[in-house]
Amino acid sequence: MNLNEKFTTYAVGKTLSYIHKDPEKNLPKAVSLARKISPNAYSSQIDRIEEVINDPDNVFYKYIINMLDRIDEDVFDKTITNFMLNGVLFSEDLKRETREKYNCNVPWTILLDPTTACNLKCTGCWAAEYGKSLNLSYDEIDDIINQGKDMGIYFYIYTGGEPLVRKKDILKIAEKHNDCEFLIFTNSTLIDDDFVD
Template identity: 45%
Template sequence: MNKLIASTGMKLAYTYLNSNPERNVPKLMDWIDRIAINNAMEGQRKAIRKIIGDKDNNWYKLILSMWTDVDPGVRKAFFNNFVLNENFIGVPIQKKYQEKYGCNIPWAILMDPTSACNLKCTGCWAAEYGNKMSMSYETLDSIIQQGKNLGVYFFIYSGGEPLVRKTDIIRLCEKHSDCQFLAFTNGTLIDETFANEMLCVRNFIPAISIEGFEDATDSRRGKGAYQAAIRAMDILKRKNLVFGASLCYTRYNTEVIGSEEFFDFLIDKGVKFAWFFTYMPVGADAVPDLLVTAEQREFMYR
């Protein structure tokens, strides 16, 4: 019952917020604080409250950009699936099962639909697994269903290149329309057709891999990889879709990846978030030379 009231309240809150986000964000936070089940997401709610008190804050600008830059259906799906289902409804369920079974229940589930990839980046372990290791649609579907039973509504695809399986990925988005999906992708398989499918399902967000500017990206990922990533970003931005960047920093690109210039460039391209990974040598084809130095690690943490 509590869950139903909270869910209905949150949906009403979203409608209210949608009518005038700038004016209603602070009022909405009061409301969310009141309906949060078991004081869910207390730390996050405090952080949001601090952000919305400062209109020059970058996070505040990012939140408002969800209304200026993003398709209304995609924004609503993100709110329902990620904010409401995963965090407000899912987290208390996860905690309940954590106590019941005495083991960790993940906040998100990461899975590799395939080891296949259409690129061969220097130092990537994916090629070692060949291109024949893939999970069936039924297996992926079953994992998602099992996750939902435990309160997990956020699923992340890695690989290999997940969009080698884009038909199945869209089918899964359709079937589990109450979940939020994200994929780390090289972006080469994102075209107009796929972006239109994303607009239809509304619950899929890509994080496009890029290693800095053109020379750095192409020298590790192969000639044309940078332009392919930029082309994908341009399509997604034009269609008002949410997307992010996946940034792997190595000995040779850390200073660029961590620079203001590169951040501004990504924001200008329409990137809404970025995941940072440090290069870890894995497998026989690993390139230890790509490992960052201690100073570079410190630079990135700062």
């Protein structure tokens, strides 16, 4: 992390603590700060966010306030850091350089299936047809994420099958790559207290 990124991370951390104290008052200030430190390429997205943040009747505004109220503070802050800072702000230059170097698209997310196995058998789903034999090993998932980060990708989406059939490896990967954001499409039946902890 360079000096500029360290300063931005510090500033965002401070801003998040203000947001948690008084979201209604401090969210608009946070968006103004984001405008100052974001590349011009994101000005239209920030326009849209500003519109939402300044309209208490907007459904997304209510959603954000609800998240701030109900999601664990550390989880909320980690999501902002990994998704917004690492995944968008700090990695945009690397993504652009990689696009130019290899003359190909670099996506903002990678979607991967850790397994085709599932603990359910829903009508019409292909998962049962593939059985339990197709799995990415821990090393293969780790390798995909290492390669992704080399290109500036910090957001990963697990689908399947049921990804939580592999929950031990999924947690191990999240601990190792704790600068990335992971989203899991899950039927939720395998979520237990240990996993939530």
